[in-house]
Amino acid sequence: MDLINRFLKYVSFETTSYEDAECFPSSPKVFELADYLVDELKGIGLGDAMRDEYGYVYAHLEATPGVEADPIGLMSHMDTSSAVSGANIKPRILKYEGGDIQLNPEVAIKVSDFPDLDHYLGHELIVTDGTTLLGADDKAGIAEIVTAVEYLIAHPEVKHGRICLCFNPEEETGRGTEHIDTEKFGPKYAYTLDGDRLGGLEYECFNGAGVKFKVNGINIHPGSAKNKMKNAVLIGTELVGMFPAWEAPAHTEGYEGFYHVMGFEGDESGALISMIVRDHDRAKFEERKAYVRRVVDYLNAKYGEGTVELTMSDTYYNMRELVEPHMEIVDKAMDALRSIGVEPVVKPIRGGTDGAGLTYMGIPTPNLCTGGQNFHGVLEFCSIDEMKKMVEVIVKLVTADKWL
Ligand SMILES: [Zn+2]
Numbered sequence: 001m002d003l004i005n006r007f008l009k010y011v012s013f014e015t016t017s018y019e020d021a022e023c024f025p026s027s028p029k030v031f032e033l034a035d036y037l038v039d040e041l042k043g044i045g046l047g048d049a050m051r052d053e054y055g056y057v058y059a060h061l062e063a064t065p066g067v068e069a070d071p072i073g074l075m076s077h078m079d080t081s082s083a084v085s086g087a088n089i090k091p092r093i094l095k096y097e098g099g100d101i102q103l104n105p106e107v108a109i110k111v112s113d114f115p116d117l118d119h120y121l122g123h124e125l126i127v128t129d130g131t132t133l134l135g136a137d138d139k140a141g142i143a144e145i146v147t148a149v150e151y152l153i154a155h156p157e158v159k160h161g162r163i164c165l166c167f168n169p170e171e172e173t174g175r176g177t178e179h180i181d182t183e184k185f186g187p188k189y190a191y192t193l194d195g196d197r198l199g200g201l202e203y204e205c206f207n208g209a210g211v212k213f214k215v216n217g218i219n220i221h222p223g224s225a226k227n228k229m230k231n232a233v234l235i236g237t238e239l240v241g242m243f244p245a246w247e248a249p250a251h252t253e254g255y256e257g258f259y260h261v262m263g264f265e266g267d268e269s270g271a272l273i274s275m276i277v278r279d280h281d282r283a284k285f286e287e288r289k290a291y292v293r294r295v296v297d298y299l300n301a302k303y304g305e306g307t308v309e310l311t312m313s314d315t316y317y318n319m320r321e322l323v324e325p326h327m328e329i330v331d332k333a334m335d336a337l338r339s340i341g342v343e344p345v346v347k348p349i350r351g352g353t354d355g356a357g358l359t360y361m362g363i364p365t366p367n368l369c370t371g372g373q374n375f376h377g378v379l380e381f382c383s384i385d386e387m388k389k390m391v392e393v394i395v396k397l398v399t400a401d402k403w404l
Contacts, residue, residue: 194370
């Protein structure tokens with residue numbers, strides 16, 4: 001099967017993952033794609049392909065005889081965001097010749113919203129019918145990896161080291177490496193293919209923490225509440241107001257960290273506020289968390305001990321400090337991109353990746369582009385031209401040269 005038919009087959013599986021589910025994977029539907037992939041990988045010659053009880057797919061292509069190189073990992077996620085439906089996707093292939101792309105009578109990808117659309121002039125694009133996401137995030141990555149491996153099997157003269165594949169569930173819920181078995185996966189270093197436009201290469205992400213504030217109020221009949229009522233809504237509002245308005249996601253970019261209030265619900269007697277804290281710089285990240293604690297201490301001093309209860313835990317860390325001692329793996333990715341005439345675009349990720357989790361488990365894992373755009377929405381599309389180039393990049397990446 002070729003790259004595009006492979007991709008179209010993968011997006012026919014509904015693999016939405018769900019934030020609030022406690023089970024893993026969050027929906028059993030992802031097993032259907034996982035099992036399909038195991039059959040497909042076995043079919044192209046990866047006899048050890050398997051799926052475990054959590055939904056992870058592992059497979060390996062042994063090194064060309066005589067080649068000694070560090071085993072290299074390639075990883076993409078099978079699940080799609082729950083922000084938009086991922087069921088009954090009706091992809092359409094078109095040649096982009098400029099202007100708006102009408103997906104249905106009501107929905108269009110407009111040049112006025114995406115002025116860099118001219119980047120795709122002359123490309124063949126795969127778009128949705130405007131009612132679902134496409135699933136290029138991240139089935140484009142899976143299709144590119146499988147196609148590159150199929151190429152290597154068909155071309156034994158192209159020498160490579162051991163290649164370790166992992167296709168995982170739950171990236172979109174931030175739990176993509178929760179049950180990964182690094183021994184079964186087996187590489188010394190890896191790359192996630194989970195990015196957008198051609199050229200993208202990332203090895204820096206946020207440090208992240210999740211914060212929950214529980215405000216305990218005292219409710220008294222408002223007619224006789226003087227000096228007695230502790231209104232949790234007002235205390236919660238005061239709490240939120242103590243975080244600098246200009247350090248919110250809507251006012252930050254690049255390396256600027258933020259506090260992001262995600263939820264606020266309650267009444268006079270109790271309120272729950274959820275927040276995330278993000279910063280690329282580890283020291284600044286720790287300062288932000290210390291500030292959160294000071295806000296809570298201040299309110300408890302003002303309104304009485306136990307008025308605000310705090311739960312705060314780290315969700316992921318910036319992989320940069322652990323990738324930097326192995327910059328050769330970033331250089332290798334840059335060389336692979338440049339070898340097919342693509343200039344790498346290195347940017348800090350304003351989020352986390354499965355690669356960050358993996359990096360902290362001992363497998364340094366930068367992230368590479370896949371050729372998709374507008375993820376997590378009905379305007380998602382991918383460029384067939386860029387996907388084909390990424391297959392070439394993967395082949396360059398894994399072929400043994402200076403790793404011998
Ligand atoms: Zn993704």
